[in-house]
Amino acid sequence: xxxxxxxxxxxxxxxxxxxxxxxxxxxxxxxxxxxxxxxxxxxxxxxxxxxxxxxxxxxxxxxxxxxxxxxxxxxxxxxxxxxxxxxxxxxxxxxxxxxxxxxxxxxxxxxxxxxxxxxxxxxxxxxxxxxxxxxxxxxxxxxxxxxxxxxxxxxxxxxxxxxxxxxxxxxxxxxxxxxxxxxxxxxxxxxxxxxxxxxxxxxxxxxxxxxxxxxxxxxxxxxxxxxxxxxxxxxxxxxxxxxxxxxxxxxxxxxxxxxxxxxxxxxxxxxxxxxxxxxxxxxxxxxxxxxxxxxxxxxxxxxxxxxxxxxxxxxxxxxxxxxxxxxxxxxxxxxxxxxxxxxxxxxxxxxxxxx
Ligand code: PA5
Numbered sequence: 001x002x003x004x005x006x007x008x009x010x011x012x013x014x015x016x017x018x019x020x021x022x023x024x025x026x027x028x029x030x031x032x033x034x035x036x037x038x039x040x041x042x043x044x045x046x047x048x049x050x051x052x053x054x055x056x057x058x059x060x061x062x063x064x065x066x067x068x069x070x071x072x073x074x075x076x077x078x079x080x081x082x083x084x085x086x087x088x089x090x091x092x093x094x095x096x097x098x099x100x101x102x103x104x105x106x107x108x109x110x111x112x113x114x115x116x117x118x119x120x121x122x123x124x125x126x127x128x129x130x131x132x133x134x135x136x137x138x139x140x141x142x143x144x145x146x147x148x149x150x151x152x153x154x155x156x157x158x159x160x161x162x163x164x165x166x167x168x169x170x171x172x173x174x175x176x177x178x179x180x181x182x183x184x185x186x187x188x189x190x191x192x193x194x195x196x197x198x199x200x201x202x203x204x205x206x207x208x209x210x211x212x213x214x215x216x217x218x219x220x221x222x223x224x225x226x227x228x229x230x231x232x233x234x235x236x237x238x239x240x241x242x243x244x245x246x247x248x249x250x251x252x253x254x255x256x257x258x259x260x261x262x263x264x265x266x267x268x269x270x271x272x273x274x275x276x277x278x279x280x281x282x283x284x285x286x287x288x289x290x291x292x293x294x295x296x297x298x299x300x301x302x303x304x305x306x307x308x309x310x311x312x313x314x315x316x317x318x319x320x321x322x323x324x325x326x327x328x329x330x331x332x333x334x335x336x337x338x339x340x341x342x343x344x345x346x347x348x349x350x351x352x353x354x355x
Contacts, residue, residue, distance in 0.1 A: 004333075006201055006210065012333055015337070018338060027325060030158025034147070034162030035178075043144065047077075050095060050173075053173075054083050054088060054089065054098045054122075057084070057100065058109050060155075063161075063233055065082040066233070068164050071314055076173050086108075086116075093120050098113070100125070103128065124142050127164060129149040180313070186315075191309065195322065196326070210333075212303055213275075214334050216272065220234045221248075222249075224251070226317045227279050230321040231277050233321045235247060237328035238328045240342055241332045242332035244331065274302055277320050280316060306320060
């Protein structure tokens, strides 16, 4: 395995100057903290006549919505949609609950969607760290959960996800989640012993995958539902923490188009490495598809498989995404990149603010 200085604590600390690794280490602890403050703040959803839930947000603040949809869709009494734009879908009206999520509270698309939800008479709830969204929620007497600030939005995943999860569970839209949350925290605590910077590359799967992906374009394959939400999170974390392109696609759909692309002549394929994320209980035909695809169809692009840990769906989901949190930071650090800054996002927001 190449030495990418991932076992050199001084170098890691110097490059990771804003301590993204510390924030990732803290993710398991966000879950019980968020459970406590969400219950204390006592926000509830009204379920009478409710037909749909729309979670509206962007980037790091939409990620919790993806996880919620991936986790809860199978059990939720109403459909869950994630909206990532200024406008809301046409069906949104008084029978819809719109949960507007923005860590900064200043994301213009989310503010526009919030206003539209109010104008259409939807039940509206806000999850935010502050900013303009909090100001408007207070002004409009809209129920809101205020989350701890001081992190990058993507590093506040637990703080943003758990309130949305509890809104559904505590209103009876999905079965109660306390036990699954406890198991998730246990699994994450165990995993971080393995994935954290102190564990050398020889025993650390996240560092090993970072070495495997160094100099390559990661493509993350997953199956619909839980692992799809984790895979998209891997993609966006690799984008933001490693400043690298990354792409995600899902079984069985990728068997109907993407696999044909792994035949392109020339050097392009040398750049691609596929990581497959796998939940525990797969549809048997999906298991067969993964086997044939990885062993026979991806050729040299086939990389490694990452298997979910834990029993409950929530623990499995978080176990998969937690490897991606660490891997993405290590990949950035292997390039000598500080994983925290997102200069291009800030540059774009500044330019848009000019009018
Ligand atoms: O990672 C990031 O900084 C972005 O993806 C932000 O989350 C995104 O731009 C939206 O901002 P906010 O999360 O503050 O609403």
